[in-house]
Amino acid sequence: MMQFLIKRLIGLLFIVLGVTFITFMLGYFAPSDPIKEMMGEHFDYQTWQQLRHVYGFDLPWYQQYFNFLTRLARFDLGTSFHPQQRAVWDIIKDGVPISVELAFWGTIVTLLLGVPVGIWSALKANTWVDTLNMSAALTLYALPVFILAVFVQILILWLNNAGISWPVIGWGTPWQYSWSDIQYKLAPILTYGAAGYAYYARLTRTTLLEVLRQDYIRTARAKGLRERVVIYRHALRNAIIPLITVIGLLLGLLVTGSFFIETIFGIPGVARITVNSVFERNYPVIQATTILIAIGVVLGNLIADVLYLLVDPRIKTE
Amino acid sequence: MDTSDKEPEVVAKDTSNANAGIIPAPDFLDLQDIPATSESILQTQTDRKARKSLSPFQESMLRFRRDTRAMISVGALIFLVLLASGGPPIYKHIGGTYQSDFGTPIGPAIYHSYDYQQLSSQNQGPSAQYWLGTDNLGRDLLARLMQGLLISIIVALLVEIVDVVVGVLVGVLAGYYGGWTDTILARFTDLIFAFPGLLFAILLTGIFGQSASDYFGSLPVVGPFLANGNGPLVIVSLALALVSWPLMARYVRGQTLQLKQQQFIEAARSAGTSDVRIILRHIIPNIFSIVFIASTLNIAGTIIGESGLSLLGLGVRPPGSSLGLMIADGADTLEIHPWNVLLPTIVLTIIVLAISFIGDGLRDAFDPHTKD
Numbered sequence: 280m281m282q283f284l285i286k287r288l289i290g291l292l293f294i295v296l297g298v299t300f301i302t303f304m305l306g307y308f309a310p311s312d313p314i315k316e317m318m319g320e321h322f323d324y325q326t327w328q329q330l331r332h333v334y335g336f337d338l339p340w341y342q343q344y345f346n347f348l349t350r351l352a353r354f355d356l357g358t359s360f361h362p363q364q365r366a367v368w369d370i371i372k373d374g375v376p377i378s379v380e381l382a383f384w385g386t387i388v389t390l391l392l393g394v395p396v397g398i399w400s401a402l403k404a405n406t407w408v409d410t411l412n413m414s415a416a417l418t419l420y421a422l423p424v425f426i427l428a429v430f431v432q433i434l435i436l437w438l439n440n441a442g443i444s445w446p447v448i449g450w451g452t453p454w455q456y457s458w459s460d461i462q463y464k465l466a467p468i469l470t471y472g473a474a475g476y477a478y479y480a481r482l483t484r485t486t487l488l489e490v491l492r493q494d495y496i497r498t499a500r501a502k503g504l505r506e507r508v509v510i511y512r513h514a515l516r517n518a519i520i521p522l523i524t525v526i527g528l529l530l531g532l533l534v535t536g537s538f539f540i541e542t543i544f545g546i547p548g549v550a551r552i553t554v555n556s557v558f559e560r561n562y563p564v565i566q567a568t569t570i571l572i573a574i575g576v577v578l579g580n581l582i583a584d585v586l587y588l589l590v591d592p593r594i595k596t597e
Numbered sequence: 598m599d600t601s602d603k604e605p606e607v608v609a610k611d612t613s614n615a616n617a618g619i620i621p622a623p624d625f626l627d628l629q630d631i632p633a634t635s636e637s638i639l640q641t642q643t644d645r646k647a648r649k650s651l652s653p654f655q656e657s658m659l660r661f662r663r664d665t666r667a668m669i670s671v672g673a674l675i676f677l678v679l680l681a682s683g684g685p686p687i688y689k690h691i692g693g694t695y696q697s698d699f700g701t702p703i704g705p706a707i708y709h710s711y712d713y714q715q716l717s718s719q720n721q722g723p724s725a726q727y728w729l730g731t732d733n734l735g736r737d738l739l740a741r742l743m744q745g746l747l748i749s750i751i752v753a754l755l756v757e758i759v760d761v762v763v764g765v766l767v768g769v770l771a772g773y774y775g776g777w778t779d780t781i782l783a784r785f786t787d788l789i790f791a792f793p794g795l796l797f798a799i800l801l802t803g804i805f806g807q808s809a810s811d812y813f814g815s816l817p818v819v820g821p822f823l824a825n826g827n828g829p830l831v832i833v834s835l836a837l838a839l840v841s842w843p844l845m846a847r848y849v850r851g852q853t854l855q856l857k858q859q860q861f862i863e864a865a866r867s868a869g870t871s872d873v874r875i876i877l878r879h880i881i882p883n884i885f886s887i888v889f890i891a892s893t894l895n896i897a898g899t900i901i902g903e904s905g906l907s908l909l910g911l912g913v914r915p916p917g918s919s920l921g922l923m924i925a926d927g928a929d930t931l932e933i934h935p936w937n938v939l940l941p942t943i944v945l946t947i948i949v950l951a952i953s954f955i956g957d958g959l960r961d962a963f964d965p966h967t968k969d
Contacts, residue, residue, distance in 0.1 A: 294787060297788045298788070301797075305800050305801065305804050306804070309804045309805070310807075311807070311808070417953070417957075421897070421949055421950050421953035422946060422949060423904070423905060423945070423949065425904075425905055425908055425921075425924070426942050426945055426946055429924060429928075429931075429942050432931060433931065433935050433939065436931065436932055436935065447932075534796060535794075535795045538795060538796075538799065539905060539908070542908075542909060553799065554799070554910075557799060557800075558910065560803075560804070565800065565804075572796060576793065
């Protein structure tokens, strides 16, 4: 198992390296000159060259990339362009807990709602409960998250007109759950988790139905075991394995969703900072957030691998 | 216990309904988990006799045509495509002459264009002049909607062409020859999967979008089309194509690996058929169904991606139009004029759901497991 983990870790390290290379190269070949833009009206050649030297832009690309990597290795994310000279981490640090919180609750919604609904649907296969659940899940999964977000906002506005007062945008204090915080957080979190919820509900139903067709389930039933034991001890344990393998896909959904949820609901998280930096052409911040997000995804995949090993002992090494 | 007792009864009812000509409930799984009653077995047997001469593809299409949900989706999709491609030129010829803001008379060719602003008529409801009303800059919503649809369809087609050509080429080569093509493909897909596609597209469009707009707008042939804020679309298409082909290549590679083991390939090889001929005549026709299904589902993803990027302000820019841009434009006045947002949202919902249902229907129709 150790050997497998080390192998995976090395593979993941290469992926992170690849991500840093892509983000660096995109910044390097960017058509606009950030320093020229920064100076604006006050452009003069001498200061321009000086600033280029300060930021290290006069070096050849491999040296710049090397410097970039060594700075990263020291957890130094660099200096931002707007506002000038401010550390990138300073700009990002308020967004990180918010995005992590959002992703955490999104995962909770996905797993704690999606899996039970999938089980329920599988147990009531081909009844109206199942049809209703699965139609809802298919719709939620097919619709892009920003459309769901818009529908949710229109619904809240409509309810507000009817009398209740519920906030439409904003986030409240991160990791605090007073009533007003919950009011802010409820709609974005539910919308955020919807796609993952739908995917997991459908997947759980399919895998559970498949497992229930197996011979050992028939044996368990023939032994006279109670239905509850058959489902939860024998079927569900085996149905869980495929659910772990798609955690990577869940992470992709979470990252994609965060861009739209944070933009539409006005949540000041990492994704929103990234989009704003794109408009400001604040490359150091974009590079930093991209790498942070990629590392998050890679770590999530690693956790999925470890879980997989723990749940299914048949996959020892290869 | 009680659930297992109930199940067969309910199932039996379902199938009898289907035989009576009532549309069965949509099923998201293959039909295997419905135990066949003796009646339905008889029916499939007679069916099989009747269409013995059909090719597997025709058989699949026959199954697809019986899928009501998918057929309704095909109808909706054809309607939207016709609306986007044929709508604007017709719409520009319908309507009387009205006064512009400056007191000059204007015809439908002007006020029914997607970028004409009539500031005196903002956020209007449907009228004879503006069939679906106007947005918060006094632009015709129907004209903008049709233009947005057209953009979505063009981007989806462009991305799909790249996706299929590159995905099939790399996938077949990697699956058939293995070796370094395979290794590079595996590494590349790992990278793409670790690096969420949308993030890459945001990076690419954010960094190159503005200069693309300036550059492509000045090109000779395509310039006029790309000038009105549509320039970043080239980057959007490129980004979406770049992140979508590895998945296609992976599907194709898997299928090719399976096919390579089959005896008819071995037979062809022992008869001295060249590799190129084997790939073109024996492998590519056999991966057709998987490519067909994967690209249908990818089209939905591409349309979502394009409108999402435009919504974030990274795709089409004003005065151009895109479904995502229309949503973003209306978002500020959502509380007062929800219609401006609701209209593009509903159309996008319809198009995405229709394509997903078609993809689902195709998958069921082409899946060999659902045959019996």
